[in-house]
Amino acid sequence: MMKIRQSNTSDASAIARVRVESWRAAYRGIVPDDFLDGMDAAQWADGYRRFLENRPDRLVSFVAEVDGTIVGMAAAGPNRDDDTPYSAELFLIYLLPGYWRRGIGLKLVDATARSLIDLGLSSMIVWVLAENWPARRFYEALGGRYFRKRSTDIAGSPLQEVSYGWAALSALIRQDQR
Ligand SMILES: CC(C)(COP(=O)(O)OP(=O)(O)OC[C@H]1O[C@@H](n2cnc3c(N)ncnc32)[C@H](O)[C@@H]1OP(=O)(O)O)[C@@H](O)C(=O)NCCC(=O)NCCS
Incomplete structure (x- = not known):
């Protein structure tokens, strides 16, 4: 059975595993292999635990569980960039590769x-x-409406990011949920 629930600090290790496996599958060929292969789930878990412990203002952090195992995560909060017309930002959304495209x-x-x-x-x-x-x-x-692009880099590799925006969060609420 699939369940979405708010996450807490004790989920940090499982969340890190989801992020690392999702990155390795989704970013292979985009991000350098040695960076992907060298990702350390324990280190990422520490980072996420600290992030949750610091209780960032209005942080939203959910996990998706299937039969009690965390297979996905999402985190959002106030937009880190005040140079755009959107009040919130979806910071992260990652699922284990075996769970993509199932509506999670x-x-x-x-x-x-x-x-x-x-x-x-x-x-x-x-x-x-x-x-x-x-x-x-x-x-x-x-x-999501295409908004704009910007340059970034991951592990010294220059990359482009693009953004999508939703003028009304209410458009993302599915009427068949809850
Ligand atoms: C991106 C991600 C979070 C989407 O979650 P998901 O559960 O796989 O997506 P859903 O099943 O809810 O898809 C909803 C709709 O989005 C579209 N969609 C999702 N994945 C798609 C794909 N690979 N190709 C084309 N359309 C896609 C489809 O319209 C889909 O509806 P449908 O399956 O009925 O056609 C997930 O695939 C993932 O973790 N990917 C790897 C990590 C990643 O790239 N994260 C985003 C970082 S910014």
Whole structure:
């Protein structure tokens, strides 16, 4: 059975495993292999635990569980960039590769949007690597509007990111949920 619930610090290790496996599968060929192969789940777990412990303002963090095992995660909060017209930002959304394309991403976004609205935020942006076409298709399927691109780098490799925005978070709420 699939369940979406809010995450807590004791989920940090499972969340890190999801992120590392998702990165290795989704970013192979985009991000340098040695960086992907060298990702240390324990280190990422420490980083996420500290992030949750610091209780960032209006942080929203969910996990998706299937039969009690965490297979996906999403985190969002106030937009880190005040140079865009969106009040919230989807920081992270990752699923284990075996769980892609089963509607779990949609449900994580639905839960995230509801929480952000409850916290007084009304619109949302997400940044995605320009070459990550499956994720771009996902955001487009959710009604995200292309906003703009920017340069970034991962492990010294120059990359482009693009953003998608939702002027109204309410558009991300699925009526068949809850
Ligand atoms: C991106 C991600 C979170 C999407 O979650 P998901 O559960 O796989 O997506 P869903 O099943 O909810 O998809 C909803 C709709 O989005 C679109 N979509 C999703 N993945 C797609 C793909 N690979 N290609 C084309 N369209 C896609 C489809 O319209 C889909 O509906 P459908 O399956 O009925 O056609 C997930 O695939 C993932 O973890 N990918 C790897 C990590 C990643 O890239 N994260 C984003 C970083 S910015």
